[in-house]
Amino acid sequence: MNRRSILAAGASLGLLPLSGRSARAQEWPSRPVQLVVPSSPGGSLDTLARLLSEGLRTPLGQTVVVENRAGAAGAIGADYIAKSPPDGTRFLFGAVHHAILPAVQHVPYDSANDLTPVTGIGGSPNALLVPPSLPARSMPELVSWMRAQPAGSLTYATGGPGGLHHLTGAMFARALGIEMTAVHYRGSAPAINDLVAGRTTLMFETLPSAAGQIRGGALRALAVTSAARSPAFPDLPTMTEAGFPNIQMETWYGLFGPKNTPDAIVQRLRGAVAEVLATPTIQAAWTQNGVAGGGEPVATFTAFWRNELTRWASLAREAGMERE
Structure with missing residues (x-):
């Protein structure tokens, strides 16, 4: 299944009602939730995270705060989440960069095991x-x-x-x-x-x-760099059309919690994200920014994340940027 199919499937499943959640999930969050953006203010991660954080306040019934922890191409923010307690108070607003990092440099956490995938936010x-x-x-x-x-x-x-x-x-x-x-x-x-x-x-x-x-x-x-032209800028050719078929990639965004974050919390957050992504306000903002998809089930996003770790390891080798 390609990435667009995964996101489309996630969007259609994202509106299913939640049921059977534990009391722990129903009680969460009892404190403000922090979205850690591993980049400086003003970038795409920061822009989308702030839009999402505002939308999440209603379905979660709690304040959602964005904190920027920039540096090392996103590794500093990811490491902070990887070493945080799995209590549902901190999540990483991550991206494709976090699948690339372990392929090109040593990071102080285990990308495959120290982060809990929650759901995608979309791709651009x-x-x-x-x-x-x-x-x-x-x-x-x-x-x-x-x-x-x-x-x-x-x-x-x-x-x-x-x-x-x-x-x-x-x-x-x-x-x-x-x-x-x-x-x-x-x-x-x-x-x-x-x-x-x-x-x-x-x-x-x-x-x-x-x-x-x-x-x-x-x-x-x-x-x-996408496979097809962007609806936001339809006059721009793709790199493939310009004669560079090997430069075909998108930036995807997703949420991750620390290792061992309770599944009930992960599932509830994923449901809240899907709800927010379905609102006309966010859909309009995503379209304006050239972003599409997101909200896929936890299992689907987890499989996608593991596939991305493998795929970017291979691409780094081809580009001569594989870590020593």
Whole structure:
């Protein structure tokens, strides 16, 4: 089953009524719930987490607070959750980056066993972005311009070493046969700011992080990395259409608890998320940001998570970024 099928199945199942929950699940949460965003404010994780946290207050009957714990491409926030007590008070607003990390660097937790998958939040294509000052308005123009530049002068911004931005940029450089230097930042927001200022050549970034800059003209998007064009930006070609069929990937988002988080709590949170994702307000916000899907059952998301760990380990090897 591919990722779109998984998300579609999850969306259809997400509206089924919850039943048979234990008293413990009914009593939870008795305290505010913390959503840990492993990136700086302003990135796609932060944007979506804050929208979701507001929506979750009603079905959970409790305050849901977003806390940013940025650094190490998301590993700092994930490690914090992995080492937190499994009492239902803290959850990781994670993403595809957390499936990539163990493939490209050593992390201080066991990705497969120290995090409890809850459910997906949706998925979004990444966009290849350049500053308006760069004289390229299409992928062919960009490729031609890049090939004419002096060796060692091209750079690409990332939200941190070992993340999706880094891996995608490395794959693009490899496909072109051009040397490009990765410039790492502590999250997407500062990376985007420097790209807008023209301090780096390009960046692969998720649509929720860059949609405002694209629509406002602060950044120019040339292509998306999804299998199909994005409904939010239907005029943008896919990387496959642009001649790069191997650069086909999406950023997915999901919730994780610490290891041994009680299943009753996990199931109730998953049900609340599915309820929120079905509301017109969130659906409109997700569409505006180029995000779709989410809310799949716990078992489905768990299987998806384990498959992603395997898939990205293989892709890291192909890109020459496998950890030593």
